Amino acid sequence: MKFFIDTANLNDIKEAYDLGVLDGVTTNPSLMAKEGISGEERVRAHYKAICDIVDDNVSAEVIATDFEGMIREGKELAKIDDKIVVKIPMIKDGIKAIKYFSNEGIRTNCTLIFSAGQALLAAKAGATYVSPFIGRLDDISYDGLELIDQIVNIYENYGYATQVLAASVRHTMHLIKCAELGADVVTCPLKVILGLLNHPLTDSGLATFLADHAKAAGK
Ligand code: G3P
Numbered sequence: 285m286k287f288f289i290d291t292a293n294l295n296d297i298k299e300a301y302d303l304g305v306l307d308g309v310t311t312n313p314s315l316m317a318k319e320g321i322s323g324e325e326r327v328r329a330h331y332k333a334i335c336d337i338v339d340d341n342v343s344a345e346v347i348a349t350d351f352e353g354m355i356r357e358g359k360e361l362a363k364i365d366d367k368i369v370v371k372i373p374m375i376k377d378g379i380k381a382i383k384y385f386s387n388e389g390i391r392t393n394c395t396l397i398f399s400a401g402q403a404l405l406a407a408k409a410g411a412t413y414v415s416p417f418i419g420r421l422d423d424i425s426y427d428g429l430e431l432i433d434q435i436v437n438i439y440e441n442y443g444y445a446t447q448v449l450a451a452s453v454r455h456t457m458h459l460i461k462c463a464e465l466g467a468d469v470v471t472c473p474l475k476v477i478l479g480l481l482n483h484p485l486t487d488s489g490l491a492t493f494l495a496d497h498a499k500a501a502g503k
Contacts, residue, residue, distance in 0.1 A: 285463050288341060288471035290451065292319045292330065296474040297337050303477070308341025309334050310415070310451065310471040312371070312395065328364055335365035343393045343413075345371035346381075354381040362390045369393050369412060374402045379409045386410025393449065400434040407439060407446040413469065417452035418462075428452070429461050436466045456480055 286307035289300045292315040300306040311334070316322070321330045331344050342365070346357040354377060358370040362385075369391040372378045382392045386409065393413040394406035398421060406414045416435060418428025435448050447468035453459055456479040459470050 285467070286341070286447075286469040287477060288343075288449070288469055289477065290315070290453070290471040290473055292316045292321060292334070294333060294337065297334060300474055300477055301337055305477070306338060307469070308343070308369075308471075309338055310343040310371070310393070310449070312345050313347060328360075331361070331364050331368065335367045338367065340367045341369055342367045343369045343371040343395075345373075345395065349373065349375060349377065351377040351380050351384075354378065355384055358385060358390065358392075371395050371415075372411075374398075374406065379405055382406060382409040382411050386412075395451070397435075398431070400431065400438060403431075403435040403446075403448075404438055407442075407444040411446050413447050413449040415449045415451040415471070418450055418458060419452035419454040421452075422454075429458070429465065432462055432465045432467050440466075 287305055288308040288310050289297055289306060290310045292311045297309055321327055335342050344361045346354045348354045348357050354372060358381060361370050362368050370385055371393040372381050374394055374396045382394055385392050391412040393415055394411040395415045397403050397414050397416040403414045416431050418432060421428035421431060432450055439446060449469040449471060450462040450467040451471050453470050453472035453476060456476055459472060459476055462470050
């Protein structure tokens with residue numbers, strides 16, 4: 285399973301990368317705005333800075349919503365670095381753009397996926413990744429994890445190469461359940477990755493080991 289971090293914050297990206305378990309980064313316009321990044325040049329420079337930290341898989345989202353605009357922006361984003369994956373929204377022109385980029389050998393991440401039908405369309409168009417937003421489905425009382433299960437099954441039925449990238453992952457149980465269901469990737473904030481470390485029995489067990497060692501050493 286690949287771990288991506290869902291942020292545009294360089295410190296968080298560095299911290300996750302230094303842990304040695306990070307496979308990529310996903311960003312979106314809201315996450316870029318949260319870091320105060322705007323304007324074409326600053327946005328490009330920020331994506332480059334992210335690419336310089338990680339080994340691969342940096343999703344950079346287009347802002348245009350028409351086919352020509354998405355192609356123009358996507359090509360510019362892809363030029364920043366070979367690690368860039370062009371992130372495209374699940375809309376009609378987005379599907380056409382994904383097909384175009386797939387033919388050009390440019391990797392894509394189809395974002396804002398909320399149904400199995402959308403995921404099927406994106407796979408048929410040749411998306412490298414699809415991003416079902418599980419937390420946002422949970423927010424409105426739909427089962428986000430059930431959607432992951434459906435998409436994984438559909439892709440297995442037909443052998444689609446498109447990878448299921450579970451997004452809007454809010455907590456460690458989301459991540460663990462995605463792993464059980466066979467999602468190829470999860471993207472989540474740093475705190476979710478770090479949350480996997482925690483267990484009270486690990487803490488108390490280690491405290492006991494260290495205390496016993498100190499006693500035996502006569503400290
Ligand atoms: O990157 C998209 C997605 O992961 C957003 O998550 O928590 O804003 O629903 P959230």
